Amino acid sequence: MSDNEQLMELYTQLLVLRHFDEFCYDLKMKDLIMNGFHPYSGQEAVAVGVCSLLREDDVVFSTHRPQGHSIAKGSSTRAVFCEMLGRRGGVSQGIGGPMQWIDKPHNFFCGSIVGSGLPIAAGVALAFKRQARDSVAVCFFGDGASNTGAFHEGMNLAAIWKLPALYICENNQYGEAMPVQEFVPVSRISQRATSYGLNGVSVDGMDVEAVLNATADALEQLRAGQGPVFIEMVTYRFRGHYGGDPEHTYRSREEIAVWRNRDPLTLARTRLLARGYSEETLDDLEASVQAEIEGDMEWALEQPFPTVEQATDHVMIPLGQD
Amino acid sequence: MARMSYRDAIRETTAEELRRDDSVYLIGEDVGRWGNLFGASAGLLEEFGPERICDSPISEAAMTGCAIGSALYGMRPIAEIMYIDFITIAMDQMINHGVKYHQLSNGQVRVPVVFRTQGGVGMRNSSQHSQSLENWFVNVPGLIVVMPSTPADLCGLLRSAVRSDNPVLLIEHKSLYFTRGEVPEGDYTIPFGVADIKRAGEDVTIIATSWMVLQALAAARTLADEGISCEVIDPRTLWPLDKQALIDSVKRTKHCVVVTEAPAEGGWSGEAASVVHEHCFAELRKPVRRVCGMRTGIPYGSDLEKAVVPDASWIGDAVRDVLA
Ligand SMILES: Cc1ncc(C[n+]2csc(CCOP(=O)(O)OP(=O)(O)O)c2C)c(N)n1
Ligand SMILES: [Mg+2]
Numbered sequence: 001m002s003d004n005e006q007l008m009e010l011y012t013q014l015l016v017l018r019h020f021d022e023f024c025y026d027l028k029m030k031d032l033i034m035n036g037f038h039p040y041s042g043q044e045a046v047a048v049g050v051c052s053l054l055r056e057d058d059v060v061f062s063t064h065r066p067q068g069h070s071i072a073k074g075s076s077t078r079a080v081f082c083e084m085l086g087r088r089g090g091v092s093q094g095i096g097g098p099m100q101w102i103d104k105p106h107n108f109f110c111g112s113i114v115g116s117g118l119p120i121a122a123g124v125a126l127a128f129k130r131q132a133r134d135s136v137a138v139c140f141f142g143d144g145a146s147n148t149g150a151f152h153e154g155m156n157l158a159a160i161w162k163l164p165a166l167y168i169c170e171n172n173q174y175g176e177a178m179p180v181q182e183f184v185p186v187s188r189i190s191q192r193a194t195s196y197g198l199n200g201v202s203v204d205g206m207d208v209e210a211v212l213n214a215t216a217d218a219l220e221q222l223r224a225g226q227g228p229v230f231i232e233m234v235t236y237r238f239r240g241h242y243g244g245d246p247e248h249t250y251r252s253r254e255e256i257a258v259w260r261n262r263d264p265l266t267l268a269r270t271r272l273l274a275r276g277y278s279e280e281t282l283d284d285l286e287a288s289v290q291a292e293i294e295g296d297m298e299w300a301l302e303q304p305f306p307t308v309e310q311a312t313d314h315v316m317i318p319l320g321q322d
Numbered sequence: 323m324a325r326m327s328y329r330d331a332i333r334e335t336t337a338e339e340l341r342r343d344d345s346v347y348l349i350g351e352d353v354g355r356w357g358n359l360f361g362a363s364a365g366l367l368e369e370f371g372p373e374r375i376c377d378s379p380i381s382e383a384a385m386t387g388c389a390i391g392s393a394l395y396g397m398r399p400i401a402e403i404m405y406i407d408f409i410t411i412a413m414d415q416m417i418n419h420g421v422k423y424h425q426l427s428n429g430q431v432r433v434p435v436v437f438r439t440q441g442g443v444g445m446r447n448s449s450q451h452s453q454s455l456e457n458w459f460v461n462v463p464g465l466i467v468v469m470p471s472t473p474a475d476l477c478g479l480l481r482s483a484v485r486s487d488n489p490v491l492l493i494e495h496k497s498l499y500f501t502r503g504e505v506p507e508g509d510y511t512i513p514f515g516v517a518d519i520k521r522a523g524e525d526v527t528i529i530a531t532s533w534m535v536l537q538a539l540a541a542a543r544t545l546a547d548e549g550i551s552c553e554v555i556d557p558r559t560l561w562p563l564d565k566q567a568l569i570d571s572v573k574r575t576k577h578c579v580v581v582t583e584a585p586a587e588g589g590w591s592g593e594a595a596s597v598v599h600e601h602c603f604a605e606l607r608k609p610v611r612r613v614c615g616m617r618t619g620i621p622y623g624s625d626l627e628k629a630v631v632p633d634a635s636w637i638g639d640a641v642r643d644v645l646a
Contacts, residue, residue, distance in 0.1 A: 059395070093428045102427035109394075113418050119384040120419060123391020130347075130373060131396060150414070153384035160379065314429040316464045319514055319562060322486045 004275050010048055010208050011268045011282075015289040017044040017068045018265055020077055021239075023297050024067065024084055028243035032301075033084045035242045036098040036112070040068040042206075042238035045264035046170050047072040049211025050138065053219055059107040059124045061117035061139045064099035066110035069140050074106040077293055081300035088310075089303040095311070114175075115145035118154025118167065125163035125228070134223045138166040144175025146189050155230065159196040162227035166218050167193070169230070170205065172237045177250040193230035205233030206262045209271075236262075323506060329499040331473035332362040332438075332480065336400065339484045340370050343398060346484060349376040349385055350402030350438075359404060360440075360499045386412035386437070390420040393435040398484060406441035406455050406493060420489050421464040432487040436480070442533055442583055443627040444497030449619030452496075452627060454584035456531075459491050460561045460593065466490040466514055467560040471535035473503040475558055478512030485511070495533040515562035519571070523553035526641050527571040529594050530556060530581040538581055540634035545641055552641060560590050565597050572602045577644045578610045583631045586614035608644045613637050 021041045027033045040047070043065075051060065051072035062069040067080055075091055083090030084098050091108075092101035099112040111117065121139035128135045145151055146169060158165040169189050173180050186192065193200025203214045211233060218229035236259035240247040247256075269282055316322075326334065339346050348363060354377040357364030367375040378385040382403060389401035403409045409416075416437060423431045443452045459467045466488055470476040476494070483490040520535055521542050530538035535556045542552035553571050557564055572578045578598050582591045595610040616630040 092426045095428070096426050100422075100426055102423060102431055104427050104430040109423070111419060111422075113414055116387070116414055116419060119381075119387025119415060120391035120394075122384065123388035123393070124395050125391070126388055127392040127395035127397045130392075137391070149411070150383045150387065153379075153381035154387060156379060157381060157384040157388055314425045314427075316424065316466075316488050317429075317432065317486075322488045 007209070007268065007272060007275070008277070010052060010212070011265070011272060012285060012289065013048040013052065013072060014044045014208065014265050014268055015286055016077065016293065017047060017071060019290045019293045020067065020071060020080070023293060025239060025243050027084065027297075033098060033243070036064070037084060037243050038065040038099065038241060039237065039239035039243055040065055042259065042263070043170055043172055043235045044068055045208040045211050046140075046168065046205045046233045046235055049208045050168055050215045053212065053215050054138065055135070057107065057135045059121070059135065059137045060109070061121045061137070062108070062110035063114070063117065063141055063145070064112040065142075066099060066101070070101070070103060070108050070110065073103075073108045075103045075108060077296045078299055079103070081297050082303050085300055086305060087300060087303040088306055089300070093310070094306045115141060115148025115150040117141060118151050119157065121165050122154050122158040122163050125158060125165040126161065128164055129161075129225070134164075136164045136166055136219065136222045138168065140168045140170060142175060143169060143171040143173070143180045143184060143189055144178070145169070146192055147183060155193065155196050155198070155228070158228040159198055162225070164222040164225065165228040166222055167228060167230045169232045170235055171232055172235050174237070174241065174251070176241045179250070188232060190230060190232040198228060198230045200230040200232065202232040202234055205235030206264045206267060208264055208268050323504045325502060325504055326473055327500050327502050328473045328476055328494070329360050329362050331477045331505050332494070333364060333366070335477045335480045336363060337366060337369065339481060340366070340374060345396055346398045346400065347374040347376060348400045348402065349378050349389055351378050351380055351385075351404050353377060353402055358402070360496075362499070382408050382411035383415055386415040387419070389435045390415060390433060393433045394423065394431060398434050400436045400438055400484060403437060403439040405451050406439045407450050407453050409439055409455065416489070417462055421462055424464065433489050434487045435489050436483040437489070437491045438494065439491070440494040440496050442495040442497060443620055443631055444495070444533075446622060446627055448622040448627070452620040454582070454615060456493055456560060457584050457589035460590045464489070466562065468492045468514065468558065469532040469560060470494070470558060471498065471532050471556050473501070474505045474510075475512060475518065475556070477505045478510050479514075479558060481509075482511045482514060486514070493532070497533045501536070512558070514559045515564050516559075517555050517557045517564035517567035519553060519567075520556050521552065521554040523551040523575070525551045525575055526553070526577040526579060526645060527568070527575045528552050528554045528579045528581060528637065528641065529568060530554060531560065532583065534581045534583055534632060537632060537634050538637055541637035541641065544634060544638055550641060550645060557594070563593070563597070565601070568594065568597055569601045572598050573605050576605050576607045578602075578606070579613060579637065579640045579644060580610060581613045581632055581637055583615045585617045586612050587617060589614070611640045611644050613640045
């Protein structure tokens with residue numbers, strides 16, 4: 001159990017991620033952000049719970065749905081807004097877009113090829129192990145990714161070489177329009193980890209404190225050099241696969257309502273109320289977070305687009321300087 | 323100068339780079355205990371230990387991704403893909419990730435990884451173990467593609483590849499491993515994008531890569547007896563391409579033949595021919611001729627694999643044809 005102050009911090013981060021996402025959703029609906037934007041609303045407890053325990057020198061690999069992980073790892077909301085909008089000032093200077101960017105100062109990477117992060121995270125972990133550093137490599141991916149070859153190859157490699165890699169599967173119940181039970185033959189994705197000799201666990205990914213506790217245990221094992229950890233976070237995405245997808249063709253409004261009842265923000269808020277925070281304090285907090293993020297969005301909307309000349313910057317290191 | 327095989331040049335250069343820089347390591351299937359299929363890393367496990375000579379599971383994607391990830395954080399891996407045919411499984415990691423990170427990080431991230439592999443015919447390994455797939459990679463912005471044809475070039479280019487902060491694909495040839503040549507001693511490096519004239523001549527320029535350089539040289543010897551003087555140029559790096567060397571040569575000889583083991587269609591041979599046409603149109607007496615592998619899977623049946631890729635006689639015929 002975290003203390004009050006810690007829960008308040010986690011809640012604030014949850015609010016940042018939610019409002020950031022909802023503003024992006026509006027921008028997507030206005031065609032200012034493209035379909036490559038994949039909403040994170042509903043899954044925030046996973047990014048916040050995991051990343052709040054990471055150090056700056058720990059490395060995160062994420063997916064086509066990276067904004068929550070990136071901000072929780074330390075990326076500025078301004079820079080991520082700019083990247084979403086394809087503007088200069090973005091984490092990848094408006095070249096990467098809504099699902100692929102690198103924020104080197106915060107050791108954050110993401111990419112839009114499903115499942116591809118697991119081997120690369122193993123490689124980062126291998127470097128840390130060779131250098132006798134206690135940093136860890138964290139890799140987020142979805143339920144759908146657990147059917148790729150890279151998932152299995154990467155986890156096997158990390159397991160046989162006991163690499164400090166933390167594998168976080170966000171089971172949000174769908175891979176695009178496909179429900180997970182139709183493409184995964186086991187009831188819990190964490191079962192897949194056991195075939196690599198890992199002690200896979202499944203955690204309530206809507207409960208930020210549950211995520212936090214599971215991550216704390218994992219980090220202890222990882223930093224002690226005891227090999228990789230696999231955690232399935234059971235969660236749900238509240239919005240479509242991409243902003244504005246025809247979601248009601250593949251899932252019912254009733255199903256969405258059931259999960260929305262378990263909104264990670266409401267859950268955390270209820271706990272804060274029970275611990276003595278007033279409705280007014282929490283409302284004020286939310287209003288100020290929202291206003292700040294709106295300000296960041298407005299700032300981002302003022303930034304220039306990259307030029308054609310900049311489109312070919314850094315394709316490779318010039319010969320002679322490499 | 324020391325005379326050695328292409329295979330030994332790989333082993334010696336790798337060992338020297340491993341000794342020079344602690345961050346260099348070799349990862350691949352059976353690079354350790356077996357010392358590579360051809361012996362190109364024999365003995366290295368004993369000298370450097372399993373952390374630096376890493377026997378990988380049969381997981382080309384994981385091995386390649388692992389190399390890339392470690393390169394992001396201070397290591398300088400040499401990742402060996404046993405046969406280029408298996409690189410299909412590693413392609414996502416290489417092309418979508420390893421080669422993209424420098425640009426996506428706005429130049430802040432470097433990916434100093436060498437992908438070493440081997441292709442081509444020579445062991446009757448048939449169609450899933452004998453391909454020439456270099457053309458795919460020349461089309462990838464940001465990737466350096468190297469095909470050394472001699473022990474000396476292998477040594478100088480492998481050393482440059484290990485020291486480069488750009489990702490480099492170095493493609494060896496299974497028919498070259500036991501060819502021999504002089505290798506300069508000391509810290510010998512060859513810059514990327516510099517072609518080498520393997521034989522100077524006046525009547526025709528033959529541009530050839532990898533094992534085809536040896537075929538072109540054989541053809542040039544035969545043609546010399548007929549009074550035809552061939553210049554044989556090996557670009558050594560398919561990309562970056564030393565265009566100027568090709569142009570300078572063809573402006574003198576006014577005739578050009580391009581030779582690759584890979585099929586012609588959609589390939590680097592067309593790129594080389596275009597460079598020559600674009601820059602030497604006025605000087606050329608005949609259109610550039612291409613001599614390339616047949617558009618087929620490499621067949622198994624007795625010596626049939628040699629029948630579907632160019633040899634000295636194909637090249638000789640093409641040269642006589644452009645000079646006719
Ligand atoms: C290798 C690959 N195949 C297909 C796609 C198209 N695609 C993008 S997201 C997605 C679903 C991924 O599902 P999951 O891993 O559960 O992640 P989620 O979208 O639910 O976060 C698919 C199929 C892709 N980007 N990469
Ligand atoms: Mg999913």
